[in-house]
Amino acid sequence: GESVGLHLPTLSVQEGDNSIINCAYSNSASDYFIWYKQESGKGPQFIIDIRSNMDKRQGQRVTVLLNKTVKHLSLQIAATQPGDSAVYFCAVGIQGAQKLVFGQGTRLTINP
Amino acid sequence: DAGITQSPRHKVTETGTPVTLRCHQTENHRYMYWYRQDPGHGLRLIHYSYGVKDTDKGEVSDGYSVSRSKTEDFLLTLESATSSQTSVYFCAIRDRTSNTEAFFGQGTRLTVV
Numbered sequence: 342g343e344s345v346g347l348h349l350p351t352l353s354v355q356e357g358d359n360s361i362i363n364c365a366y367s368n369s370a371s372d373y374f375i376w377y378k379q380e381s382g383k384g385p386q387f388i389i390d391i392r393s394n395m396d397k398r399q400g401q402r403v404t405v406l407l408n409k410t411v412k413h414l415s416l417q418i419a420a421t422q423p424g425d426s427a428v429y430f431c432a433v434g435i436q437g438a439q440k441l442v443f444g445q446g447t448r449l450t451i452n453p
Numbered sequence: 454d455a456g457i458t459q460s461p462r463h464k465v466t467e468t469g470t471p472v473t474l475r476c477h478q479t480e481n482h483r484y485m486y487w488y489r490q491d492p493g494h495g496l497r498l499i500h501y502s503y504g505v506k507d508t509d510k511g512e513v514s515d516g517y518s519v520s521r522s523k524t525e526d527f528l529l530t531l532e533s534a535t536s537s538q539t540s541v542y543f544c545a546i547r548d549r550t551s552n553t554e555a556f557f558g559q560g561t562r563l564t565v566v
Binding site for chain 2: 375377382383384385386387390430432439440441443444445446
């Protein structure tokens with residue numbers, strides 16, 4: 342089965358700096374990857390996803406990078422703002438399959 | 454929250470009592486999921502449903518049962534609550550045919566005393 346891990350449970354950055362949150366997965370058959378943001382007291386919210394036929398995908402201030410060779414996924418947040426403070430989860434799945442496997446989350450703290 | 458409503462939002466119950474959590478969706482999605490979230494464990498799948506009366510177990514299904522008699526409702530039941538089931542429970546929906554992400558409800562905080 343799939344297992345998903347994150348390299349750091351917490352990350353602290355200065356406001357305005359870029360943040361990088363990492364995720365590793367184990368199943369080479371996984372081909373669908375999602376990043377979620379969870380604010381205190383709320384459910385996880387979709388940020389961005391990427392499929393295995395891509396190495397990079399950009400959204401508004403966020404970029405997801407996928408390295409299938411080493412089974413590694415990262416989320417980059419540009420010019421971090423106080424509103425970016427949250428727990429970030431990666432989720433991994435196989436397109437057409439029924440389940441996603443979630444990592445444990447990285448808590449991002451923004452220092453003023 | 455993508456048309457997902459969880460109820461109740463908070464509940465305190467005693468050990469040994471049955472508890473039912475409800476997830477209601479207005480999106481007509483086929484797939485519905487129940488997760489629990491605990492510190493150090495992230496989100497773990499309890500049960501999921503792929504249609505009315507079609508359900509399957511996730512990785513932490515022991516002590517839980519589910520039912521889906523209508524497309525819009527997915528119920529999670531703790532037959533006899535234990536302190537280890539104190540957690541935050543999230544319902545999610547997903548449209549598998551379009552391979553889109555899961556949308557989550559606001560969560561139910563359950564405390565078993």
